[in-house]
Amino acid sequence: FKPSGAKEVRAAAQAFMNMRDRIQRYIDQRTALLASVSHDLRTPLTRLRLELALAPPFKRAEAMRGDMDEMEHMIDEYLAFARGEAGETPQEISLVDLITAAGEDARRAGAEVEILASAPLTAWVRPLAFKRAISNLAGNAAAHGEHVRLTARALPSGGFEIAIEDDGPGIPDDMHEEAFRPFSRLDESRNQNHKGVGLGLAIARDVARGHGGDITLERSDLGGLRALIRLPG
Numbered sequence: 337f338k339p340s341g342a343k344e345v346r347a348a349a350q351a352f353m354n355m356r357d358r359i360q361r362y363i364d365q366r367t368a369l370l371a372s373v374s375h376d377l378r379t380p381l382t383r384l385r386l387e388l389a390l391a392p393p394f395k396r397a398e399a400m401r402g403d404m405d406e407m408e409h410m411i412d413e414y415l416a417f418a419r420g421e422a423g424e425t426p427q428e429i430s431l432v433d434l435i436t437a438a439g440e441d442a443r444r445a446g447a448e449v450e451i452l453a454s455a456p457l458t459a460w461v462r463p464l465a466f467k468r469a470i471s472n473l474a475g476n477a478a479a480h481g482e483h484v485r486l487t488a489r490a491l492p493s494g495g496f497e498i499a500i501e502d503d504g505p506g507i508p509d510d511m512h513e514e515a516f517r518p519f520s521r522l523d524e525s526r527n528q529n530h531k532g533v534g535l536g537l538a539i540a541r542d543v544a545r546g547h548g549g550d551i552t553l554e555r556s557d558l559g560g561l562r563a564l565i566r567l568p569g
């Protein structure tokens with residue numbers, strides 16, 4: 337906006353815009369740093385992987401490959417977080433197809449999956465970012481629960497809502513905000529075999545907010561967590 341009005345108001349507005357620019361520069365710098373570090377890590381990791389593949393078989397090889405998979409997964413998540421997929425062009429996508437695809441991934445991860453969707457339902461979203469948000473949440477549900485339910489429905493307001501629920505241990509109400517914080521993982525001992533760096537929920541919330549909506553967490557009727565993404569129409 338353009339500062340106008342009394343001198344003091346204009347000065348305050350100008351100071352506010354300067355602050356906004358400083359914060360934006362700070363965020364951009366941090367994001368660029370995270371992206372370049374992650375990107376740089378890829379090269380030596382690829383080299384290690386190649387060396388391991390060419391080495392004569394040895395006892396620890398399988399475990400090392402597992403560690404490398406985990407590192408690669410972390411780097412992917414860091415890059416996704418840094419990139420934010422903000423530059424993507426919005427497209428109209430089918431929400432039913434979207435939750436069906438996320439459900440198939442959850443099924444492959446070993447969960448029993450239920451898809452509930454009324455009538456054909458479409459939305460204008462940035463497809464890669466939005467798919468990543470949903471698959472992060474479905475991945476969490478499959479990692480923590482055995483039964484996963486994905487629901488898409490239109491809201492009377494014209495927007496829509498996607499619910500991702502599971503029958504796992506859930507997250508206590510007073511830990512919800514903590515769970516959304518980047519790099520935060522709750523109770524690591526509980527899910528040791530679950531690869532993650534604590535960015536899944538942070539990315540999903542960024543994406544939802546970037547679309548003008550939000551994500552909330554609550555207890556599911558299934559007993560575990562219910563993540564609700566709501567986007568305005």
Ligand SMILES: Nc1ncnc2c1ncn2[C@@H]1O[C@H](COP(=O)(O)OP(=O)(O)O)[C@@H](O)[C@H]1O
Nearest residue numbers: 476480506515521522532533534535536537561
């Ligand atoms: N469906 C869920 N049920 C129980 N706990 C969950 C669920 N989803 C996320 N959490 C908790 O919130 C933390 C943060 O989740 P997330 O941001 O996806 O990070 P990550 O999965 O990489 O650990 C997880 O470490 C886990 O403790």
Ligand SMILES: [Mg+2]
Nearest residue numbers: 476532536537
């Ligand atoms: Mg996760």
